[in-house]
Amino acid sequence: MTKRIIMDADTGIDDTLALAYLLAQPKVELLGVVGVYGNVHARVAHTNNRMVLEAFGRADIPTAMGCTAPSWAQEFAVDEGCARFHGDNGFGGVSPVDYVSGLPKSSSNVAAQSRDVNTVGLPNSLGNSAIGSVGGTRTELRDMPADAVRATCGRGVHMIIDAVRQYGEEVTVLATGPLTDVDAAIRIAPDIAQHLQLVMMGGALTQQGNCYDLICETNIIQDPEAADRVFHSGAHITMIGLDVTHQCLLTRRDIAAWEDTGVPVGRFLADMTKFYISANESSDEIFAAGSPLHDPLAAAVAVDASLVGCFDINMMVETQTGDGFGFRGRTIGDRTMLVGHSCRTHVALSVDAQRFHDDFVDSVTRLCQEQTQ
Numbered sequence: 457m458t459k460r461i462i463m464d465a466d467t468g469i470d471d472t473l474a475l476a477y478l479l480a481q482p483k484v485e486l487l488g489v490v491g492v493y494g495n496v497h498a499r500v501a502h503t504n505n506r507m508v509l510e511a512f513g514r515a516d517i518p519t520a521m522g523c524t525a526p527s528w529a530q531e532f533a534v535d536e537g538c539a540r541f542h543g544d545n546g547f548g549g550v551s552p553v554d555y556v557s558g559l560p561k562s563s564s565n566v567a568a569q570s571r572d573v574n575t576v577g578l579p580n581s582l583g584n585s586a587i588g589s590v591g592g593t594r595t596e597l598r599d600m601p602a603d604a605v606r607a608t609c610g611r612g613v614h615m616i617i618d619a620v621r622q623y624g625e626e627v628t629v630l631a632t633g634p635l636t637d638v639d640a641a642i643r644i645a646p647d648i649a650q651h652l653q654l655v656m657m658g659g660a661l662t663q664q665g666n667c668y669d670l671i672c673e674t675n676i677i678q679d680p681e682a683a684d685r686v687f688h689s690g691a692h693i694t695m696i697g698l699d700v701t702h703q704c705l706l707t708r709r710d711i712a713a714w715e716d717t718g719v720p721v722g723r724f725l726a727d728m729t730k731f732y733i734s735a736n737e738s739s740d741e742i743f744a745a746g747s748p749l750h751d752p753l754a755a756a757v758a759v760d761a762s763l764v765g766c767f768d769i770n771m772m773v774e775t776q777t778g779d780g781f782g783f784r785g786r787t788i789g790d791r792t793m794l795v796g797h798s799c800r801t802h803v804a805l806s807v808d809a810q811r812f813h814d815d816f817v818d819s820v821t822r823l824c825q826e827q828t829q
Contacts, residue, residue, distance in 0.1 A: 460626055461758055462487045462619045464522060464612065465751070466494025466633030466675075467504040468542030469732040474632055474751035475505070476725065477816055479512050480823035481759055486514075487619050487627065490612030492522040494633035494678055495538045496546040498610070499524070501633075504546050510559055511552040511721050512823065522612030522637035526679035537667070538674070541735045548731025555720040616641040620648040625692070630758045631656045632751040634675050639682035642689045652691035657754035658683065659771070659787035660698040661803050672785030673698055676773060680785045684773035687790070693801045695771065696754040697787065700764055700807040704753050705746025706817075708733060713821045722824035749816065756812050757804070763812050766802035770794070 461484055465471040478484050489509065491502030502521040509517050525532040543549040553559040616637060619627050629652060631638055638656075642649050658675035665672040676683050687693065708730065715726035729747075736747035757763050772790035774782035782788070 458483055458485050459628070459759055460485045460487055460619075460623055461628050461630050462490070462616060463755075464490040464492055464616065464629065464631045464633060464637050465501060465505065466492050466496060466498075467501040467508070468495030468538065468546040469548055469728055470749065470751040471495065471501075471632050472504065472508055472547065472728065473725070473749070473816075473820065474630075474755035475508055476512070476820050476823055477752050477755050478630075478759070479509075479514055480819035484759060486517050488518040488520065488615050490520050490522045490610075490615055490637055492612070492633045492637050493524050493526075493532045494675065495542045496534060496544075497524065497532065498522060500546055502612075507552045507559060511556045511724070512827065518615070520612035520615050521610040523610065523640060525636075526634065527636055527639060527682045528679065535674075540739075541732060543731060548728045550724060550727045550731070552721065552724050555724040557720070613637050613640045613644065617645045617648060620652055621645070624651040625653050628653045628655055628758045630755060631658070632675075632754055634658075634678035635683045635686045636679045638691075639679070639685050639689075642686065642691070649689040649691050652689070654686070654691050655694045655696065655754055655758040656686075657696045657701070657751050659695050659773075659803075661695075661767075661769075661771075661787060661789075662805060663698045663702060665785075666698060667785070669783065669785075671783050673787065676787055677785035680773045680775045683787070684775055687771045687773060687801060690800060693771075694757060694761065694764075694766065695787075695801060695803045696750075696757055696764070697803065698748075698750075700804045701748045701750040701753050702742075703807050703809045704749040704812055705743075705809075706733065706749050706813075707746045710746075710813075710817045713817060714824050717821065717824040719824045719827045721827050722821075725820065725824065749813075752816050753807070753812060756816060763808050764804035765806035767805050768799045768802050770797055770799050771801045771803065 478486055489505045491498055491505050498521050505519045509515055658673055660673050664670040667677055711726045711729045714722040733747045736743040769789045770793035774784055774786040777784040
């Protein structure tokens with residue numbers, strides 16, 4: 457049975473690996489890839505998606521740009537921590553164009569050739585830089601009525617809406633970045649929430665966070681308000697958080713298989729991932745054994761839910777810090793929904809790490825071997 461997926465990614469290194477994994481799956485129909493802000497700016501994520509797809513000969517897969525800033529903010533700047541793990545360009549300082557012949561030599565050329573780059577309802581000269589802008593006045597997305605959100609969101613948000621309306625529960629939305637695009641899609645089209653099958657990489661329920669406070673997880677802290685609204689939207693949600701991603705580790709020995717294929721795109725993936733592994737090793741001694749496969753695990757669960765064991769609980773995200781509020785960005789069970797509420801959120805707490813690891817490494821190796829260049 458074919459698995460339909462639409463991916464929403466802030467395309468850094470592990471997002472790229474997740475995308476490669478999906479491309480390797482013969483029974484996955486990737487309906488589109490949306491670039492959102494997070495590890496990099498949204499326009500960079502969008503460009504990265506196009507370059508990766510073209511490098512693997514899949515330029516036929518539609519791409520679009522989503523939101524360029526969190527719902528709570530007027531603008532976005534890449535966090536120093538994200539740059540440390542993904543490099544300034546999201547690829548650890550390397551690029552597919554340096555390995556694969558025939559790709560455009562500049563990011564601007566790649567973006568110009570992409571479909572659906574410009575923001576729906578806005579002049580082409582503004583592009584998605586005008587996200588959250590109404591009548592020339594900067595306005596936070598969370599304060600906008602649905603009609604205003606519709607007018608300012610990128611085509612990527614509408615791509616999500618269109619996919620869910622067309623396929624309903626037969627399509628999975630895979631979110632490997634902040635949940636701003638998913639939140640915007642639900643706000644514009646509330647009718648999709650009850651049919652939305654979302655697999656998200658983000659949060660932590662039983663483990664420390666990976667931000668400076670050791671409480672919050674990176675994708676959630678980017679837009680806590682959006683994540684909280686998504687948790688309360690009624691969508692079917694599988695949360696792939698640090699509870700399980702920290703159990704799935706990638707080593708230099710693993711990526712040697714991609715380099716050994718002798719294929720240019722294999723060398724690109726290997727060199728890119730070396731940067732990621734080095735960054736993890738230098739950040740925390742727990743990663744001496746390997747680097748966590750955050751986004752690839754979420755992608756794998758979108759294909760095969762049996763990889764993880766889940767605890768069903770209605771979740772919330774703290775949106776304020778202080779007495780009576782908890783800590784902004786923390787993902788935790790919602791005590792107001794413990795009794796008398798059905799549960800549609802499933803938090804992964806166990807994982808068949810070896811089965812996933814072997815399938816992931818083998819799948820990406822096979823994908824590289826299939827390339828003719």
